[in-house]
Amino acid sequence: MKILLPTPDRPLKIGTRGSPLAMAQAHETRDRLAAAFDLPVTAFDVLRISTAGDRIQDKSLREVGGKGLFTREIEQAMLDGEIDIAVHSMKDMPVEQPAGLVLDCYLPREDVRDAFVSLSYPALADVPQGATMGTSSLRRRAQLLVRRPDLHVVEFRGNVQTRLRKLNEGVAGATFLAMAGLNRLAMADVAKAALDPSEMLPAIAQGAIGIERRRDDMTTAALLEAIHDDVTAQRLAAERAFLATLDGSCETPIAGLAELDGGTLRLRGEILRPDGSRSLTDDRTAPIEDGAALGRDMANDLLRQAGPGFFDWRP
Numbered sequence: 001m002k003i004l005l006p007t008p009d010r011p012l013k014i015g016t017r018g019s020p021l022a023m024a025q026a027h028e029t030r031d032r033l034a035a036a037f038d039l040p041v042t043a044f045d046v047l048r049i050s051t052a053g054d055r056i057q058d059k060s061l062r063e064v065g066g067k068g069l070f071t072r073e074i075e076q077a078m079l080d081g082e083i084d085i086a087v088h089s090m091k092d093m094p095v096e097q098p099a100g101l102v103l104d105c106y107l108p109r110e111d112v113r114d115a116f117v118s119l120s121y122p123a124l125a126d127v128p129q130g131a132t133m134g135t136s137s138l139r140r141r142a143q144l145l146v147r148r149p150d151l152h153v154v155e156f157r158g159n160v161q162t163r164l165r166k167l168n169e170g171v172a173g174a175t176f177l178a179m180a181g182l183n184r185l186a187m188a189d190v191a192k193a194a195l196d197p198s199e200m201l202p203a204i205a206q207g208a209i210g211i212e213r214r215r216d217d218m219t220t221a222a223l224l225e226a227i228h229d230d231v232t233a234q235r236l237a238a239e240r241a242f243l244a245t246l247d248g249s250c251e252t253p254i255a256g257l258a259e260l261d262g263g264t265l266r267l268r269g270e271i272l273r274p275d276g277s278r279s280l281t282d283d284r285t286a287p288i289e290d291g292a293a294l295g296r297d298m299a300n301d302l303l304r305q306a307g308p309g310f311f312d313w314r315p
């Protein structure tokens, strides 16, 4: 099939949230497409779209709730034809997309690890008894409290820059951020240490960028094929099947990481009680093509071990 390429007169419209990280991800996508087809960057328009999640700053996202808080407006703009593709952090994406849209193109995955970020302490082991840590991630909160029940955790929302300012103001002694986000912002130097997945298993799909399009837009599908990374897709298939079976939302502390070694896929998974009183883990391998089944089976076995009410919690 001959691909109809975008031009400066008829640019491909890329939609994204407006945060510095979201913009960096949109520019990475644009630059990869431009390089793949030898096009000038003027053949692409990057359009910033404000979402409900961006506008609500004073409340915890858990109070607001609901799926698609950071995606609804962007997906509507795509369905309305105002944009052609949307660039997302896969970690923030629900396992299912609205009718008419597909999310099956992934860029090569960045560093999957969480970073320990602090102005006062070189490592988590140096954080004194009873200190205050900042995070708005239920997963990180629970993983931290499993190991360090003495610590206090305060809500820490906002983009990377906002969180660093809060550290500076002394709101908390340390926080965690994804290495992937720091690398993409060229801010890796704020990480005091990158935590090995055996210390803190990352979120499902952490470090992966996904590109969504209209299902019937085959021109765009052909463009995206040129920048798609199949290894990332195979890893996410296992991780997202694990998440889907657990029915995970942002309100459930779930971690998972798939890695490939030759033809074998290794999946590590963890579910936690939100207060950090219990953690259940699993670690298995399967042939790559069975990744989704492996994720489902692991999730079902963990749910059986957990029993009813495992995730129940009121902050």
Ligand SMILES: NCc1[nH]cc(CCC(=O)O)c1CC(=O)O
Binding pocket: 089, 090, 091, 092, 176, 177, 178, 179, 180, 181, 205, 206, 207, 208, 209
């Ligand atoms: N939930 C916010 C979010 N979504 C994606 C990233 C980082 C980049 C990534 O994991 O791909 C972050 C910030 C963070 O966790 O530090």
